[in-house]
Amino acid sequence: MWQIVGQSRAVSLLQRSLEQGAVAHAYLLVGPPHVGKMTLALDLARAVNCQGDEPPCGSCDACQKIASGKHADVQVIGLNSTGNSNDKPRTEIGIDQIREIQHSSSLPPFEGRYKVFIIDGAELMSTEAANCLLKTLEEPSVGVIFILLTANESVLLATVVSRCQRLELRPLATAQVGVALGERWNVEPQKAELLARLSHGCLGWAILAAGGDSLLEQRSQRLDRLLDITSADYEERFDYASQLVAWFSQSRSLVQEILDLWLDWWRDLLLVKLGCGNDITNIDRQAILLDLAQGYTVMEIRAFISSIQSAGEQLRQNANPRLVLEVLMLSIPERRAAVNYG
Ligand SMILES: [Zn+2]
Numbered sequence: 001m002w003q004i005v006g007q008s009r010a011v012s013l014l015q016r017s018l019e020q021g022a023v024a025h026a027y028l029l030v031g032p033p034h035v036g037k038m039t040l041a042l043d044l045a046r047a048v049n050c051q052g053d054e055p056p057c058g059s060c061d062a063c064q065k066i067a068s069g070k071h072a073d074v075q076v077i078g079l080n081s082t083g084n085s086n087d088k089p090r091t092e093i094g095i096d097q098i099r100e101i102q103h104s105s106s107l108p109p110f111e112g113r114y115k116v117f118i119i120d121g122a123e124l125m126s127t128e129a130a131n132c133l134l135k136t137l138e139e140p141s142v143g144v145i146f147i148l149l150t151a152n153e154s155v156l157l158a159t160v161v162s163r164c165q166r167l168e169l170r171p172l173a174t175a176q177v178g179v180a181l182g183e184r185w186n187v188e189p190q191k192a193e194l195l196a197r198l199s200h201g202c203l204g205w206a207i208l209a210a211g212g213d214s215l216l217e218q219r220s221q222r223l224d225r226l227l228d229i230t231s232a233d234y235e236e237r238f239d240y241a242s243q244l245v246a247w248f249s250q251s252r253s254l255v256q257e258i259l260d261l262w263l264d265w266w267r268d269l270l271l272v273k274l275g276c277g278n279d280i281t282n283i284d285r286q287a288i289l290l291d292l293a294q295g296y297t298v299m300e301i302r303a304f305i306s307s308i309q310s311a312g313e314q315l316r317q318n319a320n321p322r323l324v325l326e327v328l329m330l331s332i333p334e335r336r337a338a339v340n341y342g
Pocket residue numbers: 046049050051052055056057058059060061062063064
């Protein structure tokens with residue numbers, strides 16, 4: 001059984017190639033973080049090495065070994081893979097890692113039918129590493145499959161992309177995530193509903209969040225901070241902008257995550273304002289949203305949503321982060337107190 005939830009297009013394409021004995025020697029799985037790329041890659045690794053009647057059966061020796069990361073012919077390469085010679089954490093996938101799999105791919109499979117190399121975060125390959133991989137892809141060996149996973153295809157070498165069969169994974173419908181959380185991960189309905197909405201269709205995130213409270217706590221803290229800043233004076237907002245700038249220099253994705261949370265919040269305010277409260281993301285804060293929405297006009301909310309979007313876009317295009325984030329803080333609309341009829 002395929003472990004991946006949804007993604008029926010990608011799965012049926014892979015199933016067809018398996019039935020026809022026409023498995024490609026390289027795949028590129030494209031999709032946002034936590035959408036299921038690794039799950040699908042491991043499904044494919046199991047399918048080509050399965051010893052059961054209906055691959056991937058999930059119960060044969062090969063399937064089980066792959067699921068537990070113990071199959072000699074299935075290797076995952078990424079920033080966190082072992083064999084890091086210097087002790088510093090990796091910031092890119094180096095040529096040493098690609099050379100190693102290049103060597104390994106020239107040897108026959110040890111216990112399975114196919115050697116499968118999964119490159120997690122393929123966009124993080126250094127230029128040398130990508131060029132080295134390209135050589136391997138240009139001269140494919142029999143019984144070897146490369147599966148590249150990326151959330152950011154545009155950064156990959158076009159020559160590498162063109163050597164791979166490309167499969168796109170899309171976010172699932174909210175309801176599909178909710179059902180999967182309940183049925184397969186035994187998450188209680190109310191929590192499943194909240195996580196499904198917060199996941200934006202990326203089931204992997206919801207599973208992580210269901211597994212411990214830290215992601216939900218982090219989101220709560222960020223939301224509380226957002227609420228404070230929204231009603232704070234300019235001095236405090238600028239302090240917050242400085243904090244974001246400092247974070248940005250260490251982790252761009254962290255600031256992007258915070259901006260995404262701001263975007264969700266202000267979209268929710270707009271939805272509530274327009275009477276579409278059932279579609280909000282932050283369903284556990286519906287009462288606050290209803291209350292706050294009264295203090296803004298639709299136009300003010302729309303304008304600030306555009307400001308958040310353009311701030312995100314400018315940061316991606318390497319604009320000066322301090323300038324972008326300070327302007328964003330200045331664009332927060334002033335909230336009016338409830339109308340006084342006295
Ligand atoms: Zn099997």
